[in-house]
Amino acid sequence: xxxxxAHTLKKSLLWDLLTTVDHKKIAILYxxxxxxxxxxxxxxxxxxxxxLMIPENTFVTGQTYNELLSMHGTIMLFLAATPLxxxxxxxxxxxxxxxxxxxxxxxxxxxxWFFFFGGxxxxxxxxxxxxxxxxxxxxxxxxxxxxxxxxxxxxxxGLQISGFGTLISGINFIVTIxxxxxxxxxxxxxxxxxWNSFITSILIVFGFTPLAAGLxxxxxxxxxxGQFFLAAAGGNAVIWPHIFWIFGxxxxxxxxxxxxxxxxxxxxxxxxxxxxxxxxxxxxxxxIGFLGFMVWVHHMxxxxxxxxxxxxxxxxxxxxxxxxxxKIFNWLxxxxxxxxxxxxxxxxxxSFVPTFVLGGVTGIMLAxxxxxxxxxxxxxxxxxxxxxxxxxxxxxxxxATYYWYPKMFGHCLNExxxxxxxxxxxxxxxxxxxxxxxxGLIGMPRRxxxxxxxxxxxxxxxxxxxxxxxxxxxIILLLINVIYSAMKRxxxxxxxxxxxxxxxxxxxxxxxxxxxxQVPQVRSLDPLFYEKIHGDGTMKPxxxxxxxxxxxxxxxxxxxxxGSFIAGFGLIMKHMDAWINPYIVVVLxxxxxxxxxxxxxxxxxxxxxITKENVEAMEREALADERNR
Amino acid sequence: xxxxxxxxxxxxxxxxxxxVKTEREMRIQFIxxxxxxxxxxLAFIAVGAEVAPPGFxxxxxxxxxxxxLFLQLYxxxxxxxxDHGWANTFMVSGLVLSIPTVVALIxxxxxxxx
Numbered sequence: 001x002x003x004x005x006a007h008t009l010k011k012s013l014l015w016d017l018l019t020t021v022d023h024k025k026i027a028i029l030y031x032x033x034x035x036x037x038x039x040x041x042x043x044x045x046x047x048x049x050x051x052l053m054i055p056e057n058t059f060v061t062g063q064t065y066n067e068l069l070s071m072h073g074t075i076m077l078f079l080a081a082t083p084l085x086x087x088x089x090x091x092x093x094x095x096x097x098x099x100x101x102x103x104x105x106x107x108x109x110x111x112x113w114f115f116f117f118g119g120x121x122x123x124x125x126x127x128x129x130x131x132x133x134x135x136x137x138x139x140x141x142x143x144x145x146x147x148x149x150x151x152x153x154x155x156x157x158g159l160q161i162s163g164f165g166t167l168i169s170g171i172n173f174i175v176t177i178x179x180x181x182x183x184x185x186x187x188x189x190x191x192x193x194x195w196n197s198f199i200t201s202i203l204i205v206f207g208f209t210p211l212a213a214g215l216x217x218x219x220x221x222x223x224x225x226g227q228f229f230l231a232a233a234g235g236n237a238v239i240w241p242h243i244f245w246i247f248g249x250x251x252x253x254x255x256x257x258x259x260x261x262x263x264x265x266x267x268x269x270x271x272x273x274x275x276x277x278x279x280x281x282x283x284x285x286x287x288i289g290f291l292g293f294m295v296w297v298h299h300m301x302x303x304x305x306x307x308x309x310x311x312x313x314x315x316x317x318x319x320x321x322x323x324x325x326x327k328i329f330n331w332l333x334x335x336x337x338x339x340x341x342x343x344x345x346x347x348x349x350x351s352f353v354p355t356f357v358l359g360g361v362t363g364i365m366l367a368x369x370x371x372x373x374x375x376x377x378x379x380x381x382x383x384x385x386x387x388x389x390x391x392x393x394x395x396x397x398x399x400a401t402y403y404w405y406p407k408m409f410g411h412c413l414n415e416x417x418x419x420x421x422x423x424x425x426x427x428x429x430x431x432x433x434x435x436x437x438x439x440g441l442i443g444m445p446r447r448x449x450x451x452x453x454x455x456x457x458x459x460x461x462x463x464x465x466x467x468x469x470x471x472x473x474x475i476i477l478l479l480i481n482v483i484y485s486a487m488k489r490x491x492x493x494x495x496x497x498x499x500x501x502x503x504x505x506x507x508x509x510x511x512x513x514x515x516x517x518q519v520p521q522v523r524s525l526d527p528l529f530y531e532k533i534h535g536d537g538t539m540k541p542x543x544x545x546x547x548x549x550x551x552x553x554x555x556x557x558x559x560x561x562x563g564s565f566i567a568g569f570g571l572i573m574k575h576m577d578a579w580i581n582p583y584i585v586v587v588l589x590x591x592x593x594x595x596x597x598x599x600x601x602x603x604x605x606x607x608x609x610i611t612k613e614n615v616e617a618m619e620r621e622a623l624a625d626e627r628n629r
Numbered sequence: 630x631x632x633x634x635x636x637x638x639x640x641x642x643x644x645x646x647x648x649v650k651t652e653r654e655m656r657i658q659f660i661x662x663x664x665x666x667x668x669x670x671l672a673f674i675a676v677g678a679e680v681a682p683p684g685f686x687x688x689x690x691x692x693x694x695x696x697x698l699f700l701q702l703y704x705x706x707x708x709x710x711x712d713h714g715w716a717n718t719f720m721v722s723g724l725v726l727s728i729p730t731v732v733a734l735i736x737x738x739x740x741x742x743x
Contacts, residue, residue: 178715202719206726242734293726297737305737606634 011553019553021105022513026112027091028408033116034083040123041075042475044068049432049468052461055453065449066133067151071122073136074155077251078162079119081389084397085258086115086169089197091408093173095504095511096191098182098520103175105551106600111169113561118162121568125154128576135447137248138218140229140240145222150575156219157568163208163215164564170204173197182503183542184522188282191502191526192275195282196261199289200254206293207250214243223574238303245296253292256388257285259396260327263349266403267331269498270346271338274526277330284323284330291320301372310369317367324360328353343498344418348399351426352392359387362437377447380440386433390471398425398478403498409486410493410509417481421474428470435460435467492628501529506539508622514548514610517541517619545616547609554605556596563593661704668693668700 011019017029048068051059060068090108094101102108125131132155134143143152177198181190190198218240220226227233229240268275275281297305297313331353340346362384366372375381398421406412439460444451451457493509506528507515518541524530531537567589573582643651672690675681681689703709708717 202722206723236738238738242738246730246734290726293730297733309737604635 016553018558019555021101021109021551021553021557023090023094023102023105023108024408024511024513026108027087029112029116030083030087030090031408033112033119034080034087037075037119038080038084039475041072041080042472044072044075046468046472048072049465051449052451053465054462055458056450060449062449063130063133066135066447067126067131069447070133070135070138070151070155071131074122074132074159075119076389077136077255078159078166079115079122081255081393081397082166083115085200085255085393086112086166088193088262088397088400088404089173089200089258090169092404092504093176093194093197094180095407095507095515096194096502097177097180097185098503098516098522099176099180100515100519100548101551102172103180104172106554106557107168107172109554109557110560111165111172113557114165114168114564115162116165117561117565118158118160118165121161121565122154122158124569125151125158128154128572137241137244139244140218140221140237141231143218143222143240144229146230150572153222153572153575156215156222157571160212160215160219161561161564161568163212165561166204167208167212170201170208173201174205177201182516182519182522185503185527188279189522189525189527191261192264192278192281192285193258193261193502196257196264196285199285200257203250203254203257203289203292207247207254210243211247211251214240214247217243219571223571241300241303242296245299246293249296249299250289250292252388253288255393256396257288259352259393260285262396262400262403263331263352265502266345266349266399267334268526269403269501270341270343270349271335272341272499273334273338274501274529275330276333276336277326278525280326281330284326287323288320291316291323295320298367298369298372301369302376307369314367314369318364321360321364328357328360343402344413344415344422345399345403345498347419347422348395348402351422352395352399355387355391355395355429359384359391362387375440377445378440379436379444379446382446383433383436383440386436390429390433398422401478404504406494406497407504407507407509407511411485411489412494412497413481413485414488417477417484421477421481424470424477425474428467428474431467432464432471433467435464439464492625495626499532501526503527503539506531508626512618512622514550514615517548517615518543518545545612547612548615549607549609551607552605554600556600559596560593560600563589563591563596565589566592657704661700665697665700668697 017025020026020029047060048065051057051065090102093099122132128150130149130151132138132143132148132151134148134152134155138152138155141147143155177190177194217226217228221228221230221235227235229235229237231237264275264281295313295317297309298317301310301314335350342350362380366375366381366384402413402418439457440446442456444457451461495509496505498505503520503522506520520527520539521542523534523540527539531539567586570582570585570587570589573580573585576582641648672693675686675689675693702720707713708720
């Protein structure tokens with residue numbers, strides 16, 4: 001077996017995953033960690049729906065309910081959706097642009113471990129006196145030290161650490177896309193998933209920095225007696241929602257743009273047509289990214305900021321509907337007259353379009369500042385953003401899972417189970433959230449743990465809960481499908497099961513660690529499809545076969561992130577009755593962190609080479625494998 | 630292959646032309662630095678002398694700040710040089726995004742403080 005090059009072959013699986021800097025393995029790590037957090041936050045959602053199933057339920061207390069809903073939102077946005085999207089971005093960006101790895105493989109691993117330890121730190125809060133309970137927005141004064149307990153300390157530091165990871169990965173993707181594209185892969189030949197990931201990464205760099213600043217201010221307030229947000233001491237509580245939403249609104253686009261990209265990859269393949277209006281799609285994405293920064297006040301319409309402010313931001317918000325509409329119509333026109341194949345991936349992708357339109361329409365309704373006072377803090381808002389996040393992002397991720405699973409793991413997921421999953425999920429989703437529009441309009445407020453009977457809410461809440469259980473069932477079906485398909489997998493891996501168009505389907509499966517033995521020459525948009533029509537179906541190489549330079553694996557990313565985790569936990573210990581001085585823990589953590597950075601800086605590491613002979617042997621083996629199928 | 634990566638080079642790999650260019654670059658850096666120091670002095674004097682009305686002084690030193698910003702980015706951080714197109718794009722788009730945000734924030738919070 002020459003397929004794995006000599007260096008990784010010597011390592012055990014665990015040690016390989018802990019030290020890997022290979023973008024494909026990091027993607028798998030993101031996928032696993034993201035799925036675990038997704039399962040956890042999904043379970044919280046089920047608990048919330050059990051509590052709200054019948055009036056005046058006593059399933060959980062009010063305090064636990066607050067913790068559940070805060071953690072559900074925080075985990076879903078920061079620790080489930082982000083890493084799941086990062087998994088696909090990590091796996092696909094280098095493959096789709098024809099690169100051997102991301103620009104900074106070490107930083108890639110560092111980003112993952114920062115995210116992972118930040119998530120662990122946040123989750124530890126359950127065991128140390130309760131999770132954060134001020135909602136995922138953590139508005140002051142509710143989250144200030146006067147009102148919120150130790151859970152908010154975990155929120156502040158956990159998000160700070162995982163935010164570092166997200167920022168690092170964002171910068172990494174930007175540099176990768178700018179500098180590492182294969183010859184001929186001009187910007188306007190890039191697959192739309194790469195374009196959307198590129199814009200997302202820019203939004204991350206410009207959006208997560210205000211969040212880091214805001215969290216730092218909140219940390220100073222909570223731990224070092226700062227007064228930024230304490231009105232009694234001369235601070236100003238309104239600054240927090242501003243900072244939070246200057247980050248928070250772009251965050252929505254950070255999550256939804258890669259999902260748009262996935263849909264734009266899946267729909268052309270299963271319509272057997274090139275994407276309609278590619279250039280318009282690219283510029284619509286850029287425009288959405290820009291406008292995303294100009295609308296944050298629409299989350300604060302009821303904060304009494306004055307009619308002029310509100311109308312400016314209302315109009316800017318409605319403007320976003322224009323580029324989004326361009327995208328919706330382009331997807332429809334791509335399907336129009338196409339040779340449609342409704343696999344599970346295509347079912348998810350095509351049903352994404354009407355669901356997202358529903359979420360967009362309620363978004364425009366909420367953007368009208370005069371009427372928004374009626375919807376404010378009702379279930380209408382909950383329904384709106386779940387249509388965007390679940391009906392948009394999660395459907396996109398599910399579709400992408402079915403679509404790219406064969407490239408990642410060498411075999412397709414079972415289609416029958418997949419279609420069952422899709423329909424149960426889709427019907428369950430609409431049962432849960434469509435009815436919440438009506439619940440909101442007849443006055444049910446969000447973030448309440450009990451409601452009185454006979455207000456006309458009982459039946460609708462029951463239906464909503466039943467829908468939530470169906471979605472849970474669908475996700476369990478997906479897990480069953482993963483295990484079932486792995487057991488039933490064919491002896492030989494599949495290379496290109498969907499008749500793909502982009503460059504990732506030109507690689508062998510499993511993808512060798514160097515991705516492309518020779519970096520391909522790109523001649524058109526949808527390069528592989530172009531070669532299938534005009535060439536012999538394989539990519540032309542742009543360089544002679546030669547030794548391939550690879551980065552060495554390293555345990556240091558794990559250690560750096562572990563150091564930050566220990567330091568963060570030490571800071572939180574300030575508010576615990578600890579048997580050890582918290583500052584000792586902080587200093588210890590910082591020593592581990594900066595010590596590992598010092599080792600990284602001063603230890604020379606030039607990587608290694610896979611020799612030309614080895615590459616040739618690996619390629620021969622892969623080709624022989626393909627002929628045997 | 631690649632056996633002597635850690636050893637220092639014996640002599641510079643630059644051509645004579647490149648060396649002349651680097652020296653000229655160095656001179657430009659010094660001039661820009663002196664100019665920036667002068668601008669900073671000017672700002673201090675404008676405030677310290679207390680001759681002009683505050684409204685004028687504030688707008689004057691903000692104007693100076695923008696010149697400083699330009700000098701810092703383009704001369705000190707090499708944005709004027711060739712092959713800095715992407716860095717330029719990102720700097721400019723960062724400014725385009727952040728300036729309206731900061732201005733709006735100041736206007737809004739100024740109205741509703743407390």
